[in-house]
Amino acid sequence: MKPAHLLPLLLVALMGPVTLAHADEVSVAVASNFTGPMEKIAPAFEKATGHKALLAYGTVGKFYAQIKNNAPFDVLISADDETPIRLEKDGLAITESRFTYAIGKLVLWSSKPGVVDDKGEVLKRGDFRHLAIANPKVAVYGAAAAEVMKKLGLDAALEPKLVYGENITQAYQFTATGNTELGFVALSQIYKDGQYAPGSYWLVPPTLYPQIRQDAVLLVRGKSNPAAAALLTYLKSDAAKQVIRAHGYEF
Amino acid sequence: MLLTDSDLQAIWLTVRLAGSVTLILLLVGTPIAWWLVRSKAWWKGPIGAVVALPLVLPPSVIGFYLLLAMGPNGPVGQLTQALGIGPLPFTFWGLVMASVFYSLPFMVQPLQTAFEAIGERPLEVAATLRASPLDAFFTVAVPLARPGFLTACILTFAHTVGEFGVVLMIGGNIPGVTRVASVQIYDHVEAMEYMDAHRLSAVMLIFSFLVLLALYAWRPSPKKGE
Numbered sequence: 001m002k003p004a005h006l007l008p009l010l011l012v013a014l015m016g017p018v019t020l021a022h023a024d025e026v027s028v029a030v031a032s033n034f035t036g037p038m039e040k041i042a043p044a045f046e047k048a049t050g051h052k053a054l055l056a057y058g059t060v061g062k063f064y065a066q067i068k069n070n071a072p073f074d075v076l077i078s079a080d081d082e083t084p085i086r087l088e089k090d091g092l093a094i095t096e097s098r099f100t101y102a103i104g105k106l107v108l109w110s111s112k113p114g115v116v117d118d119k120g121e122v123l124k125r126g127d128f129r130h131l132a133i134a135n136p137k138v139a140v141y142g143a144a145a146a147e148v149m150k151k152l153g154l155d156a157a158l159e160p161k162l163v164y165g166e167n168i169t170q171a172y173q174f175t176a177t178g179n180t181e182l183g184f185v186a187l188s189q190i191y192k193d194g195q196y197a198p199g200s201y202w203l204v205p206p207t208l209y210p211q212i213r214q215d216a217v218l219l220v221r222g223k224s225n226p227a228a229a230a231l232l233t234y235l236k237s238d239a240a241k242q243v244i245r246a247h248g249y250e251f
Numbered sequence: 252m253l254l255t256d257s258d259l260q261a262i263w264l265t266v267r268l269a270g271s272v273t274l275i276l277l278l279v280g281t282p283i284a285w286w287l288v289r290s291k292a293w294w295k296g297p298i299g300a301v302v303a304l305p306l307v308l309p310p311s312v313i314g315f316y317l318l319l320a321m322g323p324n325g326p327v328g329q330l331t332q333a334l335g336i337g338p339l340p341f342t343f344w345g346l347v348m349a350s351v352f353y354s355l356p357f358m359v360q361p362l363q364t365a366f367e368a369i370g371e372r373p374l375e376v377a378a379t380l381r382a383s384p385l386d387a388f389f390t391v392a393v394p395l396a397r398p399g400f401l402t403a404c405i406l407t408f409a410h411t412v413g414e415f416g417v418v419l420m421i422g423g424n425i426p427g428v429t430r431v432a433s434v435q436i437y438d439h440v441e442a443m444e445y446m447d448a449h450r451l452s453a454v455m456l457i458f459s460f461l462v463l464l465a466l467y468a469w470r471p472s473p474k475k476g477e
Contacts, residue, residue, distance in 0.1 A: 061441030086443075130341060135424060138441035163341050163423030166441070173315070174423065179322040179340045 026227035027054040027072055029063040031079035031214065032169045033104065033141065033186045037247045038077065044243075045234045051227035059167045061138050067092055067219060074222025075231055077101065077214075079168075080140040084217040097218035101235050102249035104212035105187035106144045108202040111176050116200040122182065123154055132163045132174040132183035141168040144209040145184035151208045191248035214249075258451050260427050261435035262458075268343070268431060269411040272350045273358075276407050277400075279351065280358035285388070287359070288366040303360070305353050314420025317349050321421065341423035346431075349421050350411050357406040365399020366392060405466050412459060 030038050035057050042053045056073070060083045067073055067087060076093065078084050081100065087093035108123070110116045115128075122128070134142030142164070149155040163179075165171035168186050175183030184204075190197040216235055222228030234240055241251065254262075287299055305313060320327045321339045328338045339345030369392055377387035393400070415433040422429030424438070432455055439448035 059441055061443060064443060065440060129337075130423075132423070135438065135441070137438060163425060166419055166424070166437075170420075173318070174340075177319055177322050178324050179318060179338065180423075 024050065024227050025052045025054060026074045026222065026225060026231050028056065028075045028077060028231065029067070029071070029073045030055050030057050030077045031060055031063075032057050032167050033079055033188055034077055034102070034214070035169075036188060036192060037102075037243050037249070040243045041235070041240050044239060045231060048239070049227075049230045049234065051230050053227075053231060059138065072221065073219055074225050074228035075216065076219055077216045077235075079104070079212075079214055081213045081215040082140075084215045087217065087219070092220050094218045094220065094223060097232060098215050099232075099236070100213045100251075101216045101240075102214045102244050103251060104141065104144075104214055105206075105248055105250065106141060106148065106204045106209055106212070107185060107187045107190060108182060108204060109175060109185050109190050109197075109199060110182050110201070111178055111197075111199040112181070113198070113200050115181060116202050118202055120152075120202040120204065122202075123149070123152060123158065126157060126161070128181040129161065130163045130174075130180035130182075131158060131161045132165055132171040132180040132185075134168040134171045134184070135164045135166060139165075139167050140212050141184065141186050142171070144212055147209045148184070148204055187248035193246055253450055254454060255447070257426060257430075258432075258435060258447070258454075261430055261432045261451075262454070264343075264427065264430065265412055265432040268346055268350060269408045271347050272354055272411045273404050273408045275347065275351050276354060276358040277404065280355065280403070280407075281362060283355075284359045284362035285366055285392070287363050303356050306356050310353065310414070310416025311420055313353060314349070314417040317352070317417065318421050321345060321348070340421045341425060341429060343428055346418055346422055346429055349417050350414060353414060353417050354407045354410045357410045358403045361399050361403040361406060362396065365396035365402075368399075369395045401466065405463065409459065409463065412455075 028038075038055060038057075042055055046052055060079050063071070063073070063076060063078075064083050064086065067076065068090065076084060076087065081098075084093055084098050088095045088098070108116055108120055116122050123131075133145040136142040136146040146155070149158050163174055165174060168189070171183045172185045172189045174180045175185060187203070190199070190201060216232060218228055218232060245251075283298075283302065287295055287302075318340055319325050321331070322328045323332065323338050331337060331339055339348060373391050373395065374387050377391045378384075382390065413433065414431075415437065418429065418431055419434055419437070422431070422434065424430050424434055430438075432451065436448050436451050436455070439445070439451065
C-alpha cells in the first residue's frame, strides 16, 4: 500500500468513534467561579447516585451563545440569575426548575499580607498601581465591584487604575500573580475548606452591592434526562450545601 | 454612526499594535532568519525550534506564562523594574512585546524560505565582485527576497490583528490602552450585544480583506529564478 492510500484510513481512525452521552450522564455548563466546589460535588454526586456528570467550565455569556445554538448541555449552573431567566424567555430552560444554589460574596484581596485592611481604607488611600475587577459589562462580580466603588464615591478616582478580567477567574489570576496589587474577587476563590488563602482581604459589606444570586436551571435538552434532575436535587442536598458553604458562599 | 467611539478606539489601537509589531519584527526577525539560513552552528536547530514554538503552544498558555514572566516577580518584570520601566503587563508596550514573541515565526519562517531560495551562487558572485557580506546582503539578498519580505510582513500584521488569547491574558482589557478589536468583539458577545459584535466584526472583515487585497495586488508576479 502506498502511504497516500493510508490517509483515508488514518482520517477514519482519527474521527471515529464519537462517544455520545448516555442516558445516565448529565452534561453541565458551570460558571467559572463555581469550579472549586463543583469539582468536589460532582464525584460525590456520582458516588451517591451512580450517574455521571460531564462538566464544562466557562463564562455565562459564552454558555448563553452556545445554548442558543443547540449546545448539548442539560443543566446550567450560572453565575447570575439573569442568564437563566433569559434562557427561560427564549424557551430553552424550564422555569419551574430554577433555584438559587448559592449567594456569592465579594471580597477585596491582595496576595500580599498587610496591603488590604479590614475596612477597605486602602481604596481611599489609592497607593497602588492597579486594581483588578471582572468586566462589569459581562460578569456579575464585576458589576458588584463597580457598584461598591460607586457607593464609596471612589469610581472616578479608581477608574485609571482599573484592569479588567474577562471573568472573575482572570481578576483572581492578575492578583494572585502579583500583577495587580489588589483585586475584587469572589470569596469562593480565596476561601477553601474553611481557610483563607495567604494575603490580606476585606470582606465587602453586602449593603454595598446588589445580592449576587447564582441560579441553576434545567435546560430543555435535559428535560427527560433522569441524571439531570438528580443533579439539581443533589445540589439542594445537605452534603452539597456543606461543600458550597465551605467555599464561602451563602444561601 | 455605524460604530461606537469605543469600537473605533479599539480598531485604531489594533492597527497601531499590528504596525509596531510588524516594524519591530522586521528589524529583529530578518537577522534571525538570515542567521538560521547561513549558520553552520549545531545549535541552529534548537534555535529554529524555539522560534517555531509559538505556532504550537495555545495562545492563552503563552499569555499566562508571559503574565508570570513579565509580572513584578518574574524575570522579565524584575529586569524592566531594574531599568526603571516598571512592569509591562496592562501597558501598550507590554502588548507589543508579547506580540513580538507570539508572531515571531510568522516573520522568520517566510524570510527563511526566501533566503534559502537565493542559494549560494548570487552571494559568491557578489563576493568575487568585492562586495562585503553586509553590502551583499543589502544589494543582493534583500532585493531577491522581496516577495518573501512582503509575505512575512502581511502574515505578521494579519496574525497580530487576529491575536486574542495572549492580549486577553496580559492586556487587562483597558480601553484605549490594551482593549484591541478582537477583545472588544469578544466583550460584545459576552454581554450578549450581538448586533454590536456583528457590526464591528463586519468592519474588521472588510478592512482586513481590503488590506490583503491591496498587498497581494501590488505583489510582483514571480520571475524566473526567484
